[in-house]
Amino acid sequence: MIETKGLRKSFRSRQGRETKTVEAVRGVDLYVGEGEIFGFLGPNGAGKTTTLRMLATLIEPDGGEATIAGADLRRDPGEVRRRIGYVAQGGSTWDEVSAREELVLHARMYGIGKADAQRRAVRALEAFQLTEFADRKCKTYSGGQRRRVDIALGVIHDPKVVFLDEPTTGLDPQSRAHMWDEIRRLRSEGVTVFVTTHYLEEADALCDRLAIMDYGEIVAEGTPDELKREVAGDVVTVGLNGSTPEAAQLLDSEAYVNKLETVEGGLRLYVDQGATAIPQILRKIDGAGIHLGTIELHRPSLDDVFLEKTGRSLRES
Amino acid sequence: MKLLRDTWLIFQRQMLLVLRNPVWVVIGILQPLYFLLLFGPLLKDALNAPTTADAYRFFVPGLLVMLAMFGSMFVGFGLIAELRAGVIERSRVTPVSRLALMLGRSLRDVATLIVQAALITVLAIPFGLTVRVGDVLLAYLMLGLIGVMLSAASNALALKLRSEDALAPLMNGVAQPLLLLSGILLPLTGWVATVADFNPFSWAVDASRALFAGDPGDSSVWQALLILGTLTVLTLFWSARSFARSVR
Ligand SMILES: Nc1ncnc2c1ncn2[C@@H]1O[C@H](COP(=O)(O)OP(=O)(O)OP(=O)(O)O)[C@@H](O)[C@H]1O
Ligand SMILES: [Mg+2]
Numbered sequence: 397m398i399e400t401k402g403l404r405k406s407f408r409s410r411q412g413r414e415t416k417t418v419e420a421v422r423g424v425d426l427y428v429g430e431g432e433i434f435g436f437l438g439p440n441g442a443g444k445t446t447t448l449r450m451l452a453t454l455i456e457p458d459g460g461e462a463t464i465a466g467a468d469l470r471r472d473p474g475e476v477r478r479r480i481g482y483v484a485q486g487g488s489t490w491d492e493v494s495a496r497e498e499l500v501l502h503a504r505m506y507g508i509g510k511a512d513a514q515r516r517a518v519r520a521l522e523a524f525q526l527t528e529f530a531d532r533k534c535k536t537y538s539g540g541q542r543r544r545v546d547i548a549l550g551v552i553h554d555p556k557v558v559f560l561d562e563p564t565t566g567l568d569p570q571s572r573a574h575m576w577d578e579i580r581r582l583r584s585e586g587v588t589v590f591v592t593t594h595y596l597e598e599a600d601a602l603c604d605r606l607a608i609m610d611y612g613e614i615v616a617e618g619t620p621d622e623l624k625r626e627v628a629g630d631v632v633t634v635g636l637n638g639s640t641p642e643a644a645q646l647l648d649s650e651a652y653v654n655k656l657e658t659v660e661g662g663l664r665l666y667v668d669q670g671a672t673a674i675p676q677i678l679r680k681i682d683g684a685g686i687h688l689g690t691i692e693l694h695r696p697s698l699d700d701v702f703l704e705k706t707g708r709s710l711r712e713s
Numbered sequence: 714m715k716l717l718r719d720t721w722l723i724f725q726r727q728m729l730l731v732l733r734n735p736v737w738v739v740i741g742i743l744q745p746l747y748f749l750l751l752f753g754p755l756l757k758d759a760l761n762a763p764t765t766a767d768a769y770r771f772f773v774p775g776l777l778v779m780l781a782m783f784g785s786m787f788v789g790f791g792l793i794a795e796l797r798a799g800v801i802e803r804s805r806v807t808p809v810s811r812l813a814l815m816l817g818r819s820l821r822d823v824a825t826l827i828v829q830a831a832l833i834t835v836l837a838i839p840f841g842l843t844v845r846v847g848d849v850l851l852a853y854l855m856l857g858l859i860g861v862m863l864s865a866a867s868n869a870l871a872l873k874l875r876s877e878d879a880l881a882p883l884m885n886g887v888a889q890p891l892l893l894l895s896g897i898l899l900p901l902t903g904w905v906a907t908v909a910d911f912n913p914f915s916w917a918v919d920a921s922r923a924l925f926a927g928d929p930g931d932s933s934v935w936q937a938l939l940i941l942g943t944l945t946v947l948t949l950f951w952s953a954r955s956f957a958r959s960v961r
Binding site: 477478480486489506 | 715719722726729730733734795798799800802803804805806807808809
């Protein structure tokens with residue numbers, strides 16, 4: 397659905413008397429499959445929005461190529477526009493008109509006829525639970541309601557691909573969960589969703605695959621599980637009352653143990669997949685007659701991935 | 714066809730917004746209204762005009778040009794607000810015609826302008842203003858050209874500057890000399906008149922006066938229409954290009 401090669405963009409900005417060049421996006425290669433929710437994770441200024449704006453035909457790339465929903469970004473931006481929806485990070489509604497009016501106008505800007513646009517607006521208002529205040533001015537909406545209007549606008553013309561730039565920033569946990577449901581619903585309708593976020597939990601829970609971006613480059617790409625496994629696999633902590641050295645000797649020779657550390661009160665084992673390793677560990681220890689206190693499985697979080705790939709924690713940045 | 718349809722679409726939305734909040738239409742006509750009521754009465758003596766009606770026949774046509782200038786030069790501020798709200802960016806991801814985004818807004822300004830101009834004309838009638846309908850319509854056509862041109866220019870500059878703080882001093886800096894060098898308030902003489910020959914709005918004022926004097930065949934009329942028409946087309950090209958390219 398989306399394929400990019402070497403997408404680049406730099407900005408020149410003036411600071412006082414000197415001009416500085418910011419390399420916002422430095423050669424992005426991406427592949428997003430049909431019907432996927434693809435996540436774009438990265439700290440402030442990583443270049444997420446710039447990448448999206450290039451893919452949405454809003455700014456011209458300095459270099460590189462992209463094909464979106466079968467249309468070539470450089471040769472046929474008009475066709476790209478017809479096939480995609482884009483929801484900007486900063487919102488897109490006008491204070492003095494209602495959600496319904498915005499939806500109808502937006503549909504009509506895609507060339508859709510008046511009656512059809514009105515029908516689509518009704519459907520979108522229902523789907524995004526906006527019907528109740530559909531005819532109130534946008535300035536009277538809450539932040540979350542207004543954000544839902546933005547998303548509804550982005551998909552009013554049934555695009556094949558929709559780009560959502562931080563759709564959940566500023567939403568309360570409940571609205572965020574609603575938004576996730578709505579995004580999943582889009583996927584179930586066959587829409588490919590490209591979503592940016594700062595939230596690790598969101599990337600983890602929502603996305604089929606994701607890319608981590610830092611300083612304008614993709615530093616990691618894969619399913620959330622793949623990425624986490626790529627870091628260190630799983631971590632199993634075994635609590636032992638004594639006989640730690642014996643257990644260490646016993647387990648160190650096992651093939652599925654990548655690394656073994658002796659810690660206070662037991663062992664820490666790095667394994668590829670905790671779920672299959674735990675029964676084997678249990679059998680081994682039990683078989684040797686060693687008394688097992690506790691056993692615990694930790695999955696590395698996306699934050700561990702981020703830490704490994706960028707040398708910084710996303711939570712700190 | 715698509716251009717017409719899209720322009721109509723944008724125009725409708727923009728007119729809806731104007732009608733929903735018509736206070737700006739009223740504010741736009743306040744300045745010429747004050748001039749009509751408080752400055753007009755001084756003119757009979759100042760110009761040595763035989764009658765008050767003569768003074769108004771001289772003054773109102775220029776006043777309408779002033780209305781067209783000031784009503785259109787500052788529309789860029791509205792566009793900056795739209796840019797900030799993300800409305801323009803939202804339009805630009807759709808296949809809607811870029812030229813229509815600009816034309817729809819300029820037509821809104823022309824429509825507002827014609828209503829305002831009609832109001833001022835009607836309000837001047839009690840002071841003795843008389844004019845033929847055909848001549849007035851031709852004058853309004855000229856005002857419309859001024860409206861499209863300045864509104865397009867203002868929007869193009871707004872897209873470039875993207876900040877009220879930059880647009881306001883620029884527009885004020887340009888508006889005042891253009892006003893003073895157009896002969897709206899007093900007849901121009903001496904070197905100021907020479908400089909004013911380079912001001913297209915001074916030509917517009919002359920033509921407007923000829924029309925209100927019932928003299929549509931006067932050479933100033935076709936000259937002004939030609940000058941303004943050419944400038945309008947050029948400005949439209951420039952503005953349309955800014956709309957198509959405007960990044961960020
Ligand atoms: N129009 C512009 N002019 C100059 N610099 C820009 C412009 N747009 C973006 N940048 C710079 O490019 C870099 C990437 O910005 P971008 O908005 O793509 O980041 P982001 O990943 O979306 O960040 P955030 O999470 O804060 O939204 C930043 O350093 C930013 O300052
Ligand atoms: Mg961003």
